[in-house]
Amino acid sequence: MTVRGWAWVTLLVLVAGLVVTAALLVPWHRPPAPRSDQLAALAELPADKVARARHYRAELRLIAYPSMILGIVVALILGLTPLGAKLVGLVPGPWWAKAVGGGLLVLFLADLVTLPLAAVGHRISVRYGLSTQGWGAWSIDLLKGYAISAILGAIVLFVFFGVTRLAPNWWWAWASAGAACLVVLLSFIFPVLVEPVFNKFTPMADGPLRTRIIAMADADGVPVRDVLVADASRRTRAVNAYVSGLGPTRRVVVYDTLLTEAPEDEVVSVVAHELGHAKRNDVLTGTLIGALGSAAMVVLLFLIGGWTGLLHRAGVESLTDPRAIGLLLALGTVAGLIGGPVQAYVSRAVEARADEHALTVTGDPRTFEQMQQRLALVNLGDPDPPAWEQTLFGSHPSTVERIAAARAFARSHR
Numbered sequence: 490m491t492v493r494g495w496a497w498v499t500l501l502v503l504v505a506g507l508v509v510t511a512a513l514l515v516p517w518h519r520p521p522a523p524r525s526d527q528l529a530a531l532a533e534l535p536a537d538k539v540a541r542a543r544h545y546r547a548e549l550r551l552i553a554y555p556s557m558i559l560g561i562v563v564a565l566i567l568g569l570t571p572l573g574a575k576l577v578g579l580v581p582g583p584w585w586a587k588a589v590g591g592g593l594l595v596l597f598l599a600d601l602v603t604l605p606l607a608a609v610g611h612r613i614s615v616r617y618g619l620s621t622q623g624w625g626a627w628s629i630d631l632l633k634g635y636a637i638s639a640i641l642g643a644i645v646l647f648v649f650f651g652v653t654r655l656a657p658n659w660w661w662a663w664a665s666a667g668a669a670c671l672v673v674l675l676s677f678i679f680p681v682l683v684e685p686v687f688n689k690f691t692p693m694a695d696g697p698l699r700t701r702i703i704a705m706a707d708a709d710g711v712p713v714r715d716v717l718v719a720d721a722s723r724r725t726r727a728v729n730a731y732v733s734g735l736g737p738t739r740r741v742v743v744y745d746t747l748l749t750e751a752p753e754d755e756v757v758s759v760v761a762h763e764l765g766h767a768k769r770n771d772v773l774t775g776t777l778i779g780a781l782g783s784a785a786m787v788v789l790l791f792l793i794g795g796w797t798g799l800l801h802r803a804g805v806e807s808l809t810d811p812r813a814i815g816l817l818l819a820l821g822t823v824a825g826l827i828g829g830p831v832q833a834y835v836s837r838a839v840e841a842r843a844d845e846h847a848l849t850v851t852g853d854p855r856t857f858e859q860m861q862q863r864l865a866l867v868n869l870g871d872p873d874p875p876a877w878e879q880t881l882f883g884s885h886p887s888t889v890e891r892i893a894a895a896r897a898f899a900r901s902h903r
């Protein structure tokens with residue numbers, strides 16, 4: 490069999506693995522959330538606050554969508570014209586200097602064009618009182634983000650183009666295995682290496698709330714060593730909680746804003762949702778899907794790399810030339826556009842299951858509902874966003890969907 494033949498076989502195996510993993514681990518059947526309950530829930534929310542949240546989201550949309558389109562257009566121009574190749578060609582020195590220096594140049598250029606829009610978005614958040622950051626703190630966050638991307642990007646670029654030189658025919662096999670391992674490694678180290686760059690995490694103080702949470706987690710069969718509190722208030726008034734990490738790095742994190750903003754019962758309800766993620770190993774599921782998806786993407790890149798018309802458009806002879814970084818960026822952007830809505834769909838299904846878990850564990854749909862209302866009102870979320878936006882980008886069911894699901898749950902568990 491030819492090398493391309495092996496690549497096709499590998500791609501089929503990876504896609505089959507992806508389909509099986511997703512079929513087994515994603516809760517495709519979602520608990521009911523009748524639209525009539527959704528509309529009733531919407532009508533019960535304070536109209537003035539909903540209107541303000543919708544104004545905020547409308548203003549953000551005017552920034553977010555142009556920024557997204559601009560980012561896509563720039564990536565396509567860099568990849569589908571010789572411009573990206575020319576930029577990388579400007580960097581002097583051996584292959585690794587071109588790969589790392591030129592690669593970061595192309596990637597940052599794509600980021601830089603949307604920077605003014607990001608600044609406008611920040612201004613809107615400050616104006617609505619959601620963001621508590623001044624320009625100084627905002628810029629420092631931005632620079633920290635760039636620094637982390639630059640370090641990670643430099644390693645990936647160096648290793649990728651190094652492997653293509655060492656194994657000119659079989660690089661795709663090494664790179665796809667490497668991409669899968671990188672996704673797993675990042676999931677594992679993210680909470681201990683990256684999150685602390687942006688926030689300080691302290692164990693929740695002893696007291697009745699902590700005792701209740703630890704007891705609930707024990708009873709639920711998901712013992713947590715600690716519940717961590719993040720100093721989110723340095724940045725935002727928004728309230729949130731999440732689970733991250735794998736195995737020994739797994740942790741439940743609540744924002745300090747949640748503790749000051751919400752009564753104890755509601756915090757317990759939020760943590761019960763997070764325990765649902767921990768119990769079903771949702772981080773692991775996401776990591777596995779991400780690892781298989783990235784591995785498949787690398788093999789697909791190799792196969793697309795045989796398309797000479799595309800290479801000529803980008804002004805390169807081969808994908809393994811560092812000057813092809815613009816083309817790689819463009820292909821990655823297209824993959825992200827296709828994969829985004831699929832990822833959002835899976836995320837919403839997983840979130841709905843975690844909600845159901847919270848309802849089962851607490852047996853308190855009323856508090857869950859109040860918590861959802863507070864989450865939406867404090868975070869200035871649109872409780873019932875347009876269906877197309879929810880389909881394309883919604884990582885969670887909408888607030889009214891979550892409340893409707895709680896009402897349906899309450900009816901069936903009376």
Ligand SMILES: [Zn+2]
Pocket residue numbers: 762763766840843
């Ligand atoms: Zn969740």
